[in-house]
Amino acid sequence: MAYNKLIRTLMIEIPSVPGSLGKVATAIGLNGGDIGEVETIKVGTDHTQRNITVQVENEDRLQDLIEAINELEGFRVQTVSDEVLRAHEGGKVQMKSKMPIQSLADLSRVYTPGVADVCKVIEAEPEKAKIYTNIGNSVAIVTDGTAILGLGDIGPVAGMPVMEGKSALFDQLVGINGIPILLDTKNPDEIVATVKHIAPGFGGILLEDIGSPHCFEIEERLKAELDIPVMHDDQHGTAVVTLAAVISACKSTGVDLKEATVGQIGLGAAGLAICRMLMAYGAKSVLGADRSQEAKDRLQNYGGTPVDDLEELMSQCDIVIATTGVQGLIKKEWVRKGQIILALSNPKPEIEAETAIEAGAAFAADGRSVNNVLGFPGIFRGVLNAQSDKVTHPMLVAAAEAIASCTKAGDLVPQPLDRSVHERVAEAVEKVAADAKQPLH
Ligand SMILES: NC(=O)c1ccc[n+]([C@@H]2O[C@H](COP(=O)([O-])OP(=O)(O)OC[C@H]3O[C@@H](n4cnc5c(N)ncnc54)[C@H](O)[C@@H]3O)[C@@H](O)[C@H]2O)c1
Ligand SMILES: O=C(O)C[C@H](O)C(=O)O
Numbered sequence: 083m084a085y086n087k088l089i090r091t092l093m094i095e096i097p098s099v100p101g102s103l104g105k106v107a108t109a110i111g112l113n114g115g116d117i118g119e120v121e122t123i124k125v126g127t128d129h130t131q132r133n134i135t136v137q138v139e140n141e142d143r144l145q146d147l148i149e150a151i152n153e154l155e156g157f158r159v160q161t162v163s164d165e166v167l168r169a170h171e172g173g174k175v176q177m178k179s180k181m182p183i184q185s186l187a188d189l190s191r192v193y194t195p196g197v198a199d200v201c202k203v204i205e206a207e208p209e210k211a212k213i214y215t216n217i218g219n220s221v222a223i224v225t226d227g228t229a230i231l232g233l234g235d236i237g238p239v240a241g242m243p244v245m246e247g248k249s250a251l252f253d254q255l256v257g258i259n260g261i262p263i264l265l266d267t268k269n270p271d272e273i274v275a276t277v278k279h280i281a282p283g284f285g286g287i288l289l290e291d292i293g294s295p296h297c298f299e300i301e302e303r304l305k306a307e308l309d310i311p312v313m314h315d316d317q318h319g320t321a322v323v324t325l326a327a328v329i330s331a332c333k334s335t336g337v338d339l340k341e342a343t344v345g346q347i348g349l350g351a352a353g354l355a356i357c358r359m360l361m362a363y364g365a366k367s368v369l370g371a372d373r374s375q376e377a378k379d380r381l382q383n384y385g386g387t388p389v390d391d392l393e394e395l396m397s398q399c400d401i402v403i404a405t406t407g408v409q410g411l412i413k414k415e416w417v418r419k420g421q422i423i424l425a426l427s428n429p430k431p432e433i434e435a436e437t438a439i440e441a442g443a444a445f446a447a448d449g450r451s452v453n454n455v456l457g458f459p460g461i462f463r464g465v466l467n468a469q470s471d472k473v474t475h476p477m478l479v480a481a482a483e484a485i486a487s488c489t490k491a492g493d494l495v496p497q498p499l500d501r502s503v504h505e506r507v508a509e510a511v512e513k514v515a516a517d518a519k520q521p522l523h
């Protein structure tokens with residue numbers, strides 16, 4: 083199939099009578115569509131469901147073709163999927179048994195009556211749950227759906243593809259069982275209470291895409307009230323990866339962070355945590371802009387300097403980071419020669435990296451490459467390995483330095499699918515956790 087044409091898969095309900103497939107094929111052909119794969123999904127007495135992949139010239143031709151199929155009596159186009167949507171059909175993760183269950187002996191070992199003995203062992207010694215269950219290797223990925231990527235408050239169910247994505251990454255990158263938990267409340271008291279109630283089934287809690295400002299209170303309360311590690315990814319996972327990118331960029335450009343002025347645009351979950359991290363790591367000064375006065379006040383309380391005008395911020399800073407969720411917010415003409423620009427909003431950045439480079443930036447990246455996928459898997463692998471009850475600031479700094487140490491000269495961050503990076507992050511975090519457990523002399 084040619085590359086510049088649209089390729090879509092139509093899920094079509096067609097009558098279960100001979101000749102029906104031929105009618106669809108004719109409707110597609112008469113409207114300029116080329117047929118690729120044909121797959122039967124379900125055969126019923128009245129209707130059969132098929133996926134038919136078609137190639138068409140453009141969106142208008144696709145609509146004509148769909149209309150033509152829908153006009154056929156008894157035929158209905160149920161979904162139209164591109165490659166990404168198709169990959170999501172049926173979801174991206176599933177719970178699988180580790181044990182074969184083939185014989186009755188297997189059944190009584192895996193399930194009742196054998197399982198009752200294991201329950202009694204854990205009842206007598208709760209610590210043994212770490213040995214005889216998967217709790218110690220499971221992390222709840224909790225969202226209320228209020229800040230899904232930069233898409234905003236689209237609700238937890240619409241955010242599920244992101245949560246399934248984080249779960250798939252946990253599994254494939256570090257072998258952690260990540261379980262999405264969707265909350266139908268935005269009330270901090272209810273979120274805290276719910277997460278506390280489900281916490282016994284998990285070795286850690288990853289808060290994901292919970293918007294600001296309520297994310298700050300929720301994370302603080304859960305950290306204080308639970309005895310398992312809790313981390314809000316959009317705050318600290320992002321701050322870790324951003325610090326790693328800043329360390330690498332400073333090294334490549336000869337900028338000394340202690341002499342550098344950093345500007346943060348967007349002071350929500352990600353932005354405020356990035357500011358706090360860079361201030362703690364020794365940046366000379368951190369300026370911040372946000373459309374919300376409360377967000378700027380929060381920055382000031384942490385020692386940063388609020389700025390009202392984005393152009394002014396851009397003109398003063400050696401390093402600019404943006405996490406607003408607003409595509410194209412940074413104008414090309416605001417970019418200063420030699421600046422380091424990290425426009426981290428997903429799915430679209432505040433300025434495209436190529437545009438920033440064309441405008442004179444020394445380094446520029448977007449949220450696809452400088453992404454918390456480089457942080458959260460290794461951080462949780464490390465704390466779970468160490469059986470630590472918390473994620474601490476020194477662990478986060480160790481994670482950032484580990485990522486920076488894996489970065490090739492001239493790059494900002496390493497490749498996220500390089501398993502050795504996640505191993506290095508996990509080792510660094512585990513080491514900090516182990517050192518913290520040593521008695522002080
Ligand atoms: N690359 C990554 O790893 C990564 C990680 C986390 C978040 N992000 C991205 O960062 C963005 C924000 O996420 P968040 O969790 O911090 O959300 P958030 O809702 O907590 O914060 C967004 C902040 O931006 C501010 N803002 C919005 N429009 C603005 C404008 N025009 N000018 C100034 N400020 C503005 C809001 O007032 C808010 O304080 C999202 O697009 C998300 O995809 C990227
Ligand atoms: O999920 C991502 O790609 C990054 C991040 O968590 C985000 O919210 O944008």
Ligand SMILES: [Mg+2]
Binds near residue numbers: 290291
């Ligand atoms: Mg996120």
